[in-house]
Every structure is written in structure tokens, then in C-alpha cells.
Amino acid sequence: xxxxxxxxxxxxxxxxxxxxxxxxxxxxxxxxxxxxxxxxxxxxxxxxxxxxxxxxxxxxxxxxxxxxxxxxxxxxxxxxxxxxxxxxxxxxxxxxxxxxxxxxxxxxxxxxxxxxxxxxxxxxxxxxxxxxxxxxxxxxxxxxxxxxxxxxxxxxxxxxxxxxxxxxxxxxxxxxxxxxxxxxxxxxxxxxxxxxxxxxxxxxxxxxxxxxxxxxxxxxxxxxxxxxxxxxxxxxxxxxxxxxxxxxxxxxxxxxxxxxxxxxxxxxxxxxxxxxxxxxxxxxxxxxxxxxxxxxxxxxxxxxxxxxxxxxxxxx
Amino acid sequence: xxxxxxxxxxxxxxxxxxxxxxxxxxxxxxxxxxxxxxxxxxxxxxxxxxxxxxxxxxxxxxxxxxxxxxxxxxxxxxxxxxxxxxxxxxxxxxxxxxxxxxxxxxxxxxxxxxxxxxxxxxxxxxxxxxxxxxxxxxxxxxxxxxxxxxxxxxxxxxxxxxxxxxxxxxxxxxxxxxxxxxxxxxxxxxxxxxxxxxxxxxxxxxxxxxxxxxxxxxxxxxxxxxxxxxxxxxxxxxxxxxxxxxxxxxxxxxxxxxxxxxxxxxxxxxxxxxxxxxxxxxxxxxxxxxxxxxxxxxxxxxxxxxxxxxxxxxxx
Numbered sequence: 285x286x287x288x289x290x291x292x293x294x295x296x297x298x299x300x301x302x303x304x305x306x307x308x309x310x311x312x313x314x315x316x317x318x319x320x321x322x323x324x325x326x327x328x329x330x331x332x333x334x335x336x337x338x339x340x341x342x343x344x345x346x347x348x349x350x351x352x353x354x355x356x357x358x359x360x361x362x363x364x365x366x367x368x369x370x371x372x373x374x375x376x377x378x379x380x381x382x383x384x385x386x387x388x389x390x391x392x393x394x395x396x397x398x399x400x401x402x403x404x405x406x407x408x409x410x411x412x413x414x415x416x417x418x419x420x421x422x423x424x425x426x427x428x429x430x431x432x433x434x435x436x437x438x439x440x441x442x443x444x445x446x447x448x449x450x451x452x453x454x455x456x457x458x459x460x461x462x463x464x465x466x467x468x469x470x471x472x473x474x475x476x477x478x479x480x481x482x483x484x485x486x487x488x489x490x491x492x493x494x495x496x497x498x499x500x501x502x503x504x505x506x507x508x509x510x511x512x513x514x515x516x517x518x519x520x521x522x523x524x525x526x527x528x529x530x531x532x533x534x535x536x537x538x539x540x541x542x543x544x545x546x547x548x549x550x551x552x553x554x555x556x557x558x559x560x561x562x563x564x565x566x567x568x569x570x571x572x573x574x575x576x577x578x579x580x581x582x583x584x585x586x587x588x589x590x591x592x593x594x595x596x597x598x599x600x
Numbered sequence: 601x602x603x604x605x606x607x608x609x610x611x612x613x614x615x616x617x618x619x620x621x622x623x624x625x626x627x628x629x630x631x632x633x634x635x636x637x638x639x640x641x642x643x644x645x646x647x648x649x650x651x652x653x654x655x656x657x658x659x660x661x662x663x664x665x666x667x668x669x670x671x672x673x674x675x676x677x678x679x680x681x682x683x684x685x686x687x688x689x690x691x692x693x694x695x696x697x698x699x700x701x702x703x704x705x706x707x708x709x710x711x712x713x714x715x716x717x718x719x720x721x722x723x724x725x726x727x728x729x730x731x732x733x734x735x736x737x738x739x740x741x742x743x744x745x746x747x748x749x750x751x752x753x754x755x756x757x758x759x760x761x762x763x764x765x766x767x768x769x770x771x772x773x774x775x776x777x778x779x780x781x782x783x784x785x786x787x788x789x790x791x792x793x794x795x796x797x798x799x800x801x802x803x804x805x806x807x808x809x810x811x812x813x814x815x816x817x818x819x820x821x822x823x824x825x826x827x828x829x830x831x832x833x834x835x836x837x838x839x840x841x842x843x844x845x846x847x848x849x850x851x852x853x854x855x856x857x858x859x860x861x862x863x864x865x866x867x868x869x870x871x872x873x874x875x876x877x878x879x880x881x882x883x884x885x886x887x888x889x890x891x892x893x894x895x896x897x898x899x900x901x902x903x904x905x906x907x908x909x910x911x912x913x914x915x916x
Contacts, residue, residue, distance in 0.1 A: 475867055476875055482868035486843065507868070511875060513882035520839045520864025527802065527840040548836025551791055552798035552823070559792055559827060566829035 286464045288427050288499045288531075290346060290380040291400035297345055297380050299467065299499045299531050304555045305522075305546050306346065306532035308382055308403075308501065309339035312373065313350035321353040324365060329372050340377045343546075343565075344537040348405060349373055349394075350384035363393035370398050382429070382534075388416040395424045403427050405534075406469065409434030409448040418459045427465040429501055430456075438471055442484040445470055446491055453496050463498050467532065472502045474509035475517065481507065482521070486528040493529040504535040504542075519545040526553060602780045604743045604815045604847075606662060606696040607716035613661055613696050615743075615783065615815045615847050620871045621838075621862050622662065622848035624698055624719075624817065625655035628689065629666035637669040640681060645688050656693045659862075659881075660853040664721060665689055665710075666700035674702075679709035686710050698745070698850075704732040711740045719743050721850075722785065725750030725764040734775045743781040745817055746772075754787055758800040761786055762807055769812050780815070783848065784808050788818045790825035791833065797823065798837070802844040809845040820851040820858075835861040842869060 288299040299306045312335050314321035320331050339347055351366035352358070366385055374381060383394035384405040391404055406429035407417040421428045430452040432438075432445040439445055449468045456466055470488040473481040485507075489500050502525070508517035522533070522545035537543055547565055550556040604615040615622045628651050630637035636647050655663055667682035668674070682701055690697060699710035700721040707720055722745035723733040737744045746768040748754075748761040755761055765784045772782055786804040789797040801823075805816050818841070824833035838849070838861035853859055863881055866872040 479870050479873065479875075483870055511867075511882075512879060513885035516860045516882060516885070517864050517867060517878070519835070520861050521868055523836045523839040524843040524865065524868055527843045544832045545836050548833050549840065551827075551833060552837055552840055554795050554799055557795065559795075562833070563828060566827075566832060569829035569832070 286493075286497050286499055288464055288467055289401060290382075290403050290427060292374060292378050292380045293399035295378045295380065295400070301493065301499075301529065301531060302555060303531065304345075304550045304561070305526055305530075306501075307344050307537050307543070307546060308532055308534045309335075309342075309344035309347040309537050310503075310534045311335040311339055311536060311538070312347060312369065313384065314353045315350065324351060324369070325353050329369070332369055332372060333376055336373045336377050339537050340379055342537040342540075343543050344379060345532075346380040346382060346403070347373060347377065348382040348384045348534055350405075351390070352385060352387075358387050359389050362387045362390040366390045366394050367397050370394050374399055388420070391417065392420055395420060395426065401426055403429065403467065405429040406431050407452065408432075409451050411435070414452065414455050418456055418461065421456070421461055421465065422459045427467060428456075428461075429467050429469055431469045432471055440473070440478070442470070442488050446488060449492060449498075450496060453498060463496060467499045467501050468492050468496070469501050469503070472504070472506040474511075475507050476510040482524065485525060489525060489528040489530045499531040500529070501532040501534060502530065504533040515539055515541045518542050522546055523549040523552065526550075602809075602813050602815055604719075604780055604783055605717060606698075606719050606743060608690060608694050608696045609715035611694045611696065611716070617809065617815075617845065617847060618871065619847065620661075620866045620877070621842055621846075622817075623660050623853050623859070623862060624848055624850045625651075625658075625660035625663040625853050626819075626850045627651040627655055627852060627854070628663060628685065629700065630669045631666065640667060640685070641669050645685070648685055648688060649692055652689045652693050655853050656695055658853040658856075659859050660695060661848075662696040662698060662719070663689060663693070664698040664700045664850055666721075667706070668701060668703075675705050678703045678706040682706045682710050683713050686714050690715055704736070707733065708736055711736060711742065717742055719745065719783065721745040722747050723768065724748075725768050727751070730768065730771050734772055734777065737772070737777055737781065738775045743783060744772075744777075745785055746782050746814075747785045748787055756789070756794070758786070758804050762804060765808060765814075766812060769814060779813050783815045783817050784812070785817050785819070788820070788822040790827075791823050792826040798840065801841060805841060805844040805846045815847040816845070817848040817850060818846065820849040831855055831857045834858050838862055839865040839868065842866075 290297050312332055323331055349370050351369045355361040382403040382405045383391055385391050404426055407413050408431045432448040434448050453463050453466050472485050475481040492498050492500050507521045508514035511517055519541045526549040547562055551559050551562045556562055606613050628648055639647055665686050667685045671677040698719040698721045699707055701707050720742055723729050724747045748764040750764050769779050769782050788801050791797040808814050808816050823837045824830035827833055835857045842865040863878050867875050867878045872878055
């Protein structure tokens, strides 16, 4: 049984086929969030802090930390900013963190300060990336997200994406890194643009699980890009992809409809023992009056036993 | 490719692995609905009519029709009541119907009046049932729901339930009935009472599809029996069981959260071409303000291209 272990200073989480789905909170990422980027550059971490607390309170299993603000020289600016953000967040909440950067120097700087056993996000099948990142993964003995694209870009052919993933796993093995420390992202295409995107990812996840024995992850909301009522598509995708064997996703845990789908899928695949987490989250759920609005605003789930924020705990 | 064909006088529906999920509306059933039972006995079909229209407007692919009111002699009372109900409903809406009774005489009476190609619900693996129902299925050339229990009851062992299903398919073959006219109900247990209920049904559905090549159905809401916020569990179960290969379910189409899961799963398994039905149903979806209530009251989906009610059409 493949078990990917991630940890903060005080909390260990297992990503695995027999474990509740690992929700990696995506919010602390200035990409496409101009206001957050400006704040971070100015040394203001208020939004980072409130996003960290909100995501953990909403049930995030771990948090992705990205400090990729646009800069003239990211090799210069990103490492110290990522370090500061990581330190800030690990001071505030006790869930494991994912160090998210396309800048190798930033990843290494992050690895030097992150407590426990962080996840590195990410390596790809590109030679340059493999040579830069895999030695760090070995040196710091941490797991890594492996994105199944390479120098040729992202293939629309799922068999090619499988081969890229396989190559990364094999190259990692050459460095002495075990498959259980590789979390493959098979790349999710928007279903609105490619009608076979769902089938592709379900089949890929099954193959990755059965043939490469690896855990998997994805940028979840890609699937619904361009469609109306994206939360509804995301919420249907989550149980389907969990049923296919996916074990984690980078997603927004502050979306109640999506988190409800995660909690429901955990019940249904037997990873929520005695439905304990479901009952804790929804025992007081009141169906709304007919005609009341929208499926994407179910009462906020507290995350039950996954709750990990120190600040959140004081108010629990 | 297994294709189960059902039809009303004017409308043909295919149940199949490459088809949108077939939603069999469960509402016209006096079991557990005392008021409806009393009305039907008194010859008042107002609720039957409004339930027929509402279910079709909500997107039901077909409607289950049950007239099993408690009676001293069901063999006497049920056939004429079922006939009257079927005639009433097929006059009102144009979706195919499912003739639902445990009384053989009622099923035969229903088969004599139902137009098109109705589904018969159901036969079991019990000898007496097989001998009574299969000749009718052959005679009227209609498909039948095969429930995987027998004289020994419902086995908790999914392998036993598979064997019962296999026996029914084989016995049907002896009567010259093809597997494509058998829609197996593998029996869904409540996940709150049996933690493996989800895994059981997912595995069973895959085996039924791959080994027996049959379509499948289930009483969907059984899965959430006894748990809080059942709609949430149902809505997670739908994409998972569709992902496993289930092709229809007997369910309440007037529940927007469940129907949203059906529409979403159809998008994701590629049976909603170009997301046309999804876009039609949700293009005007407005996310509600944070803090607004409940996930089970999404705006009513109109059922898009599945819309089949004559009355509903006049207002479309």
C-alpha cells in the first residue's frame, strides 16, 4: 500500500488509497491575485494569514504555499518571500505545507526553513527540472509532485502523459527516491474544451495507481474551466476521480459544495470510519426552504477531525 | 455495447454505457405515503398527476408507477388500480414508464395497457418469481429489473448477489430473453450501517457490466439511510456509481442536488455532448451570497433535452 507521508512540526498526514482524500488548500498563491501579490511584495501578510486560517477551518488537510509574485528577477526576490510566507504560515497553523515554486532556489530556501516533512510542488519531465529538483528531494528526504509534461509541453494523448510520469518515477528511482514519494499530477484538461477529459483522467489515475503504485493529485478546478456553475461540475468530478483512485487535489477548501463532495466520497469509499466526520460536519444540517438559492453555499464544514489550525482551535 | 430500449407511445430511450444516466422517477408509489395511498384508493389521482408532471419537468428520463396500496387482497385490488394509474400517467406525459409491482397479475394487467416498451419492475432470483415473471417478459418483449436476492433473502456477500444476478440472466436466456433486456439491481445497502456498502456496489456494478454485460439500476437513496444530510451523500454517490458503470437509478428527480450530480456526471463521462444539457440547465446559475443556506436547493434544473412532459412543454 502506497503511503506518502507529509508532516508539519507537530502533525503527520498520510496520503494513500486507504486514507481520507487529502485536500491541499490552494489559496495562498499570488498568481492571478493582484491584490495579494501587491500585499506580499509590500510585506503585508494579512491576507496570507486569514487565508491560512480560513482554509484550515474549512477542512484543508494541508496548505500549498506559493510566493510567485511577478518580479524582474524571481531568483532574487522569490526565495526570501517564500521563506517568509512559509514561516508565517507554519507559525499560525499546524497542517503540513506544500512548497510551491517554479524557482529552484526558492524551493531549496523553503526546504531549509519548513518544519516536518513538506511536499515539494513540483517537478516535471523536463530534463533541466529533473536535474535541479530530484537531488533536492533526495537531500531533504521529502515527497514531490510530478507533473506529467515535458519539453514538448502537455500532450493531449493520455498515454504520452503516462509515459512522462513513468519517466519521472524511474529517474527519481535513480536518485534513490521511492515511488511513494512521488505524487503524480496527470494534468486535468477542461471538459468544456475536450469532451474526453474526464475519461482520460479516470483511466490515467487508475493506471498510475495500478502500474506505477503512486499517489496522485491535480489542480481540481481546471476540469470546469469555461463552464457555467463550475462548483457543480467540480463537485461531481471529486467523487468520480476519487472513485478512480485519486488521493489528493490542490483545490479551494473554502467552497462548501466541493468540500461536501470530498466528505461524501470519503464516506462512500470507506475512509470515514463509521461516518464520524460526516456526522460531525452535517448533523445539524437543515434543508433550506424550497426556492432558496444555490448549491454552492452549504453551511461551512468545519473539517471535523482534520481541523488543524491552532487559532481555529481556540474558538472551537 | 449493451442497449436496453424502453419507450412510451412516442418516445424511445436507450439505457446504456454510452448514454446519459437514466433517471427513473420514484415518486408515484404509495408505499410509505399514506396520503397518496388514501387518495388513490378513493379514486383521486391529483397527486399522481402533479407528481408525474413535476418529475418530468425536473428531468426524469422515465417514471416508475407503483399502485401497491395496502389491501386485504392485492391480487384483486392492485391490477385495476395500477392500470388506471398507468393510463392516467401515459395520457399526461410522454416519458417511458416502469411497471412496478410485486403482484404478477398487476404486472400483466399493466403490460396490457402500457404503450410503447415499458420496463417491468421487477423479478428476483426466487424460483416462484422467475417462473411467474420471465414468461411475461418474453411474451410482451419488454425489459425487466432483476433484483439480486432470492429465497434466502439479501446476502451481505456481494459475490452471492452477483451469482443471483447471473442466475437470473441465465434463466432469462432459457426463455429467449437477451441480457440487454435485464437491468440488474445489485442492491445498495445503507453506508451508515455497513461501511463497505459503497465499495461493494462499485465492484458489483463493474462486474455486472464487464462479466454479464448488463445495464444496472438501484434504489439510490438507500445508500444514505439513517445519516444526516442525506442529499449530500446521495449527490456524492451518484457520480461515483456512474463512474463505476451504473446506467440508471430509481430516485427522486425533484431533488436539485441529486439531479445536479447526475447532470455533472453526464458531462464528465462524456454522455452530455458539448456540455449542452449542463449549459442549458445552469447557464443562468447565480452563486448565492456567502452564508445563505443549504446545498439541497439549487435552482430547479429543467432537464434540458430530456424534458418530456406535454404540460411542461407548453410553458417552456
